[in-house]
Amino acid sequence: MLRTRFTETFGVEHPIVQGGMMWVGRAELAAAVSQAGGLGIITGLTQPTPQALREEIARTRDLTDKPFGVNLTILPSITPPPYAEYRQAIIDSGVRIVEIAGANPATHLPYLKDAGIKVLHKCTSVKHALKAQQVGVDGVSIDGFECAGHPGENDTPGLVLIPAAARELEIPMIASGGIADARGLVAAMALGADGVNMGTRFLCTAESPIAHAVKEKIVANTELDTKLIFRTLRNTARVADNAVARQVVEIERGGGGFDDVRELVAGARGRKVYEDGDLDAGIWSVGQCQGLIHDIPTCADLVARIVREAEELIAGKLAGSIVEAVAR
Template identity: 60%
Template structure:
């Protein structure tokens, strides 16, 4: 039976699963595979070196799928900010109608996308920020719990409570994000009021994922204890894979007197992180991973993964009916 939610109807997808926009990972082959399998694939704009390259990535994705897909634009603190407006304009001009935004002060981007008839999904880590984004006119909110890879915010609120709070206070449909990698997680998210889920780490470990095979095998061998938070003392917390580099960053942060970003800049370089995915060396740099690594035991195709999740969600919901005792009166 199909899983029908406000998200599947809004995005015209079969399965309420969105592939998170991941730096160096959200490339055309993976994006198309997710969309072809019934979910929503997301191109990561800032993985492309410039807006012209993003145009080419969008065109390439269109040669691989006729299904809906989106583009992620994440607003990052930077001395020399990327050409966010240029990326946004390039994607809109190429006909993209679904966007995932994240980061601080997304108002201008959201306004631009909405003025061009686009659907906007915005990622938040607190209910307060979600309510602010809803006022800006976003169509869907992605609620990131403390379990997520990347930046979980500074409040340390797990998904179980955060999603239930979202059900109480939000009028806009929302996705559950963080710690979800299988059918049980998707079913639980739906029970908590979400219209679907956002999965990042799980899609990193698929056949179509562009990262090195050795990193996929590293994820499979890992447990939920194999991630760590960096930048805690800098109030810019990020969950990453626990390796030699991330543990060195944590050690520097714990020094008497603390640390400044300059003290760890070289260790956390994005180019070093990219080498992890290209060379297969898990200790080459910092790389994002959620605690969902503890749930990942294989490297399926996106088609097999989403087919398994779809069937599994149906089974979980059906089995839950057995715990409801119906009155004989």
């Protein structure tokens, strides 16, 4: 029932993806998601060097024989990482799926395609999705405004963005942002998606390599407990509502620029949140769907539950509603 263009193209059992998350997409989590039948993804730049990424890929292979991918996020930087070397590490390691986020994937596509790698590109607008399709990616992951991290500057929620993209695209598309359970999966598919990408939901699982205090905070939070930072900088990011995020918002409201918040938003501080469980050490990404999360399951239990409940929804409640509507 849940076989889709995405599962067929990317060779996975279920149309459920654990997207790349900085400091979180490590071997244990990616392998657990893939072993459960979804698509687990290692975050390439979480590893400090290309060689470390090779070793992380090898560790993942020791934990699962199912397909998994590697995320490569390309962002403007004063001192950019050696992207070509990370890309070569992915190719040399025999990875078959790559998720690219950030800049246009065209620079990397020839190398990845020549190596027989399927490319999934993450984007936040129909325009960028169509551009990714034009340059030759195999699928796109489109982020609605509800998502953690960078939702773009158009503020378009998934309920509108997903069908708008589905109407235009010819390649498989998965939906991201605001999805944490079977209802989100079924809704996304009804809107035209071929699967879903979940970050926050997989952040709050037993295998997620972050402090338990962060997971407990996600369970306790509601959909209202996020902040949008960098709005004035046209680089919007959705993060958890904490003391640091509120301070950043206030500085922006007062006319401050990036230099005024640079130390507050440093990646090392966010990493400290995940590693030490100090919830106010820095900013950390989380989506509005945290309001739908009420437990900390294993990835196997979570994926099995979502698939089971999605099939029950499709064959049961929704089918019954259609029959009832026709009878009327």
